Amino acid sequence: MTVRFSEEDPAITDNEALNVEDRHMTNAESNGSVKGAVVCVVEEDPILLHRMARALPRPFNTHEFPVLDQVGAARFPGESVLVLVLGASQTDDVVLDKVGSLLRARPGTGAVLVLAQPSAEVLRAALRSGIDDAIETYDLERQLPQAVTELVQRLENDLAAAAAEAARRAAPVGGKKGWVTTVFSPKGGVGKSVVSVNLATALAKRTGKPTVIFDLDLQFGDVAVMLRLNPVHTVVDAISAGSLLDKSLLQSFLVRHEKSNVWALAAPTAPSEAEQVDPAGMLRLLGLLQEMFENVIIDSPPHLSDVVLQAVAESNSVVFVVALDVPSVKNARLGLQAFDLLQFPTEKVMLVINRADSKVHLSLGDIERALEKKVDLALPSEAVVPRSVNQGVPALLEYPRSRFSAQIQQLADMVLARTAAAAEPTPLTVR
Ligand SMILES: Nc1ncnc2c1ncn2[C@@H]1O[C@H](COP(=O)(O)OP(=O)(O)OP(=O)(O)O)[C@@H](O)[C@H]1O
Ligand SMILES: [Mg+2]
Numbered sequence: 001m002t003v004r005f006s007e008e009d010p011a012i013t014d015n016e017a018l019n020v021e022d023r024h025m026t027n028a029e030s031n032g033s034v035k036g037a038v039v040c041v042v043e044e045d046p047i048l049l050h051r052m053a054r055a056l057p058r059p060f061n062t063h064e065f066p067v068l069d070q071v072g073a074a075r076f077p078g079e080s081v082l083v084l085v086l087g088a089s090q091t092d093d094v095v096l097d098k099v100g101s102l103l104r105a106r107p108g109t110g111a112v113l114v115l116a117q118p119s120a121e122v123l124r125a126a127l128r129s130g131i132d133d134a135i136e137t138y139d140l141e142r143q144l145p146q147a148v149t150e151l152v153q154r155l156e157n158d159l160a161a162a163a164a165e166a167a168r169r170a171a172p173v174g175g176k177k178g179w180v181t182t183v184f185s186p187k188g189g190v191g192k193s194v195v196s197v198n199l200a201t202a203l204a205k206r207t208g209k210p211t212v213i214f215d216l217d218l219q220f221g222d223v224a225v226m227l228r229l230n231p232v233h234t235v236v237d238a239i240s241a242g243s244l245l246d247k248s249l250l251q252s253f254l255v256r257h258e259k260s261n262v263w264a265l266a267a268p269t270a271p272s273e274a275e276q277v278d279p280a281g282m283l284r285l286l287g288l289l290q291e292m293f294e295n296v297i298i299d300s301p302p303h304l305s306d307v308v309l310q311a312v313a314e315s316n317s318v319v320f321v322v323a324l325d326v327p328s329v330k331n332a333r334l335g336l337q338a339f340d341l342l343q344f345p346t347e348k349v350m351l352v353i354n355r356a357d358s359k360v361h362l363s364l365g366d367i368e369r370a371l372e373k374k375v376d377l378a379l380p381s382e383a384v385v386p387r388s389v390n391q392g393v394p395a396l397l398e399y400p401r402s403r404f405s406a407q408i409q410q411l412a413d414m415v416l417a418r419t420a421a422a423a424e425p426t427p428l429t430v431r
Pocket of ligand 2: 192217299300
């Protein structure tokens with residue numbers, strides 16, 4: 001914490017006060033990076049609250065709150081910088097403890113205290129809570145914009161460094177390319193996205209390294225919704241970057257689900273944007289993701305578009321999801337025939353029956369006979385699945401002891417066994 005106490009004349013004329021906003025905006029505009037930052041100003045006294053908010057440069061996304069608890073209730077994108085500017089009424093121990101918890105819980109968060117009369121006692125408590133800076137009320141029009149701008153820059157650098165470190169740790173060792181698993185079904189609503197999200201989580205957990213989900217359901221992708229993420233960027237931004245796109249730019253387009261250590265390249269926000277993603281563009285993104293992550297999961301739409309066909313062709317494994325009903329099995333048969341026509345090796349396909357214990361008249365044996373393929377794994381139908389979807393946390397994390405989670409773990413182990421087998425040197429054949 002740097003404590004700023006101005007030695008200059010605190011008096012500020014009305015004219016200066018009127019100009020203050022423009023002057024600070026110029027400062028901040030020269031630094032384009034501050035635009036994404038959220039600043040929450042907290043103060044019980046409405047006049048001081050307004051004065052603090054007005055002192056901040058306009059490019060900041062500024063919100064005013066009378067009490068700290070309302071900041072907790074408000075939702076801000078997890079990946080952006082958040083700065084708390086706390087007024088003189090926010091210095092008691094209870095508030096400072098809460099601030100400390102918030103600073104520890106949310107990466108990219110910082111706090112500045114605006115004090116009327118800084119006492120050693122308050123400053124010590126602020127220091128303990130992890131407050132970054134303290135300034136004096138009388139000079140806040142001059143000091144606050146500077147303090148917040150500097151703090152935002154530092155927090156942005158910290159976030160970028162953490163993202164780069166995460167990418168470095170995730171990268172496949174020894175220049176190997178990441179293993180691509182596409183989760184596919186020619187039928188809608190059979191559980192592709194649920195399987196994608198939970199498989200990615202299980203792989204991240206088992207390997208101790210982040211996993212990425214590439215949401216290729218370009219029109220109606222819901223990976224971000226299932227993980228309750230608010231992505232700032234989508235696959236369309238990555239495609240639009242054209243030749244500028246490299247690993248670090250792509251990293252900045254990903255969004256992270258912290259609890260699971262799963263990253264996502266989100267689907268476009270509007271279905272009409274889907275056509276901007278062509279097979280060549282998708283391949284470029286996939287190639288970069290493979291350089292950045294050991295495991296790449298592709299969630300797909302319920303049809304074989306050109307983009308999906310290309311993704312399947314590039315995949316090391318395909319998790320082919322089938323539900324226990326006649327239309328689903330019929331479509332699965334057609335889908336597998338399409339894979340055959342594409343000469344996609346059948347041994348790369350893992351047949352997964354979802355909601356396998358549903359009370360229907362089809363058995364796993366019926367399905368194996370109809371599809372002429374052995375079932376690799378059966379996932380039970382459990383209430384924890386829709387519940388976890390609504391909670392925005394993968395069932396594997398929220399309900400680790402459920403049968404569904406145990407089976408997903410097994411699916412991840414099957415993928416990892418394939419990865420390991422592929423990594424083994426091919427034995428030499430002696431003629
Ligand atoms: N094993 C399961 N047990 C209970 N409910 C499940 C199970 N699997 C999926 N569901 C429910 O089915 C719904 C549809 O699943 P999901 O969205 O993953 O399907 P999808 O194949 O991705 O659909 P779409 O084709 O629309 O993308 C989910 O909301 C989930 O709650
Ligand atoms: Mg889906």
